Amino acid sequence: MGLVVVGAAGRMGRSLIETIAAMDGVYLAAALEQPGSAALGCDAGELAGLPRNEVLVTDDAATAFGKAEGVVDFTAPQASLNFAALAAEAGIVHVLGTTGMGPDCDAPLRSAADRACIVKSGNMSLGVNLLSELVEQAARALAAADWDIEVLEMHHRHKVDAPSGTALLLGEAAAAGRGIALADHAVRSRDGQTGARPDQAIGFATLRGGSVVGEHEVLFAGEGEMIELTHRALDRSIFARGAVKAALWGRGKSPGLYSMRDVLGLSSPR
Numbered sequence: 001m002g003l004v005v006v007g008a009a010g011r012m013g014r015s016l017i018e019t020i021a022a023m024d025g026v027y028l029a030a031a032l033e034q035p036g037s038a039a040l041g042c043d044a045g046e047l048a049g050l051p052r053n054e055v056l057v058t059d060d061a062a063t064a065f066g067k068a069e070g071v072v073d074f075t076a077p078q079a080s081l082n083f084a085a086l087a088a089e090a091g092i093v094h095v096l097g098t099t100g101m102g103p104d105c106d107a108p109l110r111s112a113a114d115r116a117c118i119v120k121s122g123n124m125s126l127g128v129n130l131l132s133e134l135v136e137q138a139a140r141a142l143a144a145a146d147w148d149i150e151v152l153e154m155h156h157r158h159k160v161d162a163p164s165g166t167a168l169l170l171g172e173a174a175a176a177g178r179g180i181a182l183a184d185h186a187v188r189s190r191d192g193q194t195g196a197r198p199d200q201a202i203g204f205a206t207l208r209g210g211s212v213v214g215e216h217e218v219l220f221a222g223e224g225e226m227i228e229l230t231h232r233a234l235d236r237s238i239f240a241r242g243a244v245k246a247a248l249w250g251r252g253k254s255p256g257l258y259s260m261r262d263v264l265g266l267s268s269p270r
């Protein structure tokens with residue numbers, strides 16, 4: 001399966017190029033960056049610290065999408081909306097890992113998903129998607145009791161969105177377990193005289209610094225006891241491998257908006 005990596009010079013782009021070279025059943029069909037990028041014309045293999053692969057980084061999206069069966073996209077929200085439209089036009093699988101996409105992105109993504117298979121997730125790793133199942137189960141089991149739910153995350157200093165896509169995914173899982181809507185109960189920041197914690201709140205705390213790949217913790221805080229469910233990403237290849245697995249899974253699938261839970265055969269998406 002030929003894959004286009006968009007955002008090829010980014011942290012995830014380079015990890016994807018390396019992962020695609022190491023995995024069976026896929027090859028790098030094209031590597032894309034935006035106009036003006038210093039990476040244009042560079043050899044994609046060398047960009048990822050590998051031997052030359054003779055795939056030169058381009059900004060010609062239409063040609064790149066025309067010669068692939070899938071696009072793997074970890075870029076930025078507006079760029080990802082454009083790539084969703086292009087992938088739909090080309091009829092290829094779009095694996096969408098970009099986070100920080102607000103509710104305004106829902107309608108254009110659904111429209112693209114009417115024409116092509118999109119697999120979208122705030123975290124493509126097996127571990128986090130399994131964790132989201134555990135969080136949902138715990139929240140369901142503790143729904144009737146007096147347990148407060150808080151989601152903590154830490155990432156590297158370069159991250160531009162907060163809370164992380166993963167934190168929101170875990171918050172959604174907790175809300176689903178509780179049978180409530182996250183949008184009605186999320187507390188995304190606290191400062192000053194906040195008042196006491198509202199019943200049913202799902203709180204988020206964001207830390208940024210250094211080179212942390214990604215750490216997430218869901219706390220269930222009860223009277224006199226606490227449950228802590230944690231995931232630590234040690235290497236970006238966990239996201240890249242999940243993304244490639246999603247592309248292979250999506251080949252030949254009917255158009256639609258799918259999640260990593262679908263890919264991994266975990267319970268049905270919310």
Ligand SMILES: NC(=O)C1=CN([C@@H]2O[C@H](COP(=O)(O)OP(=O)(O)OC[C@H]3O[C@@H](n4cnc5c(N)ncnc54)[C@H](OP(=O)(O)O)[C@@H]3O)[C@@H](O)[C@H]2O)C=CC1
Pocket residue numbers: 006007008009010011012013032033034035037074075076079096097098099100121122123124125161165239
């Ligand atoms: N779902 C998941 O499992 C994961 C999601 N992510 C998410 O992926 C995204 C990227 O993360 P990361 O790799 O760390 O970020 P980087 O900033 O390192 O990489 C993003 C790359 O995309 C490029 N880009 C931006 N716009 C375009 C465009 N229009 N066309 C082509 N390339 C473009 C950027 O170029 P330039 O520098 O010139 O702007 C940059 O090279 C974030 O939203 C992050 O949260 C990250 C890891 C895992």
Ligand SMILES: O=C(O)C1=N[C@H](C(=O)O)C[C@H](O)C1
Pocket residue numbers: 099122123155159163164165166167213214215233
């Ligand atoms: O920006 C990152 O680096 C990451 N982003 C994703 C998120 O927002 O949750 C996934 C992972 O934690 C790394």
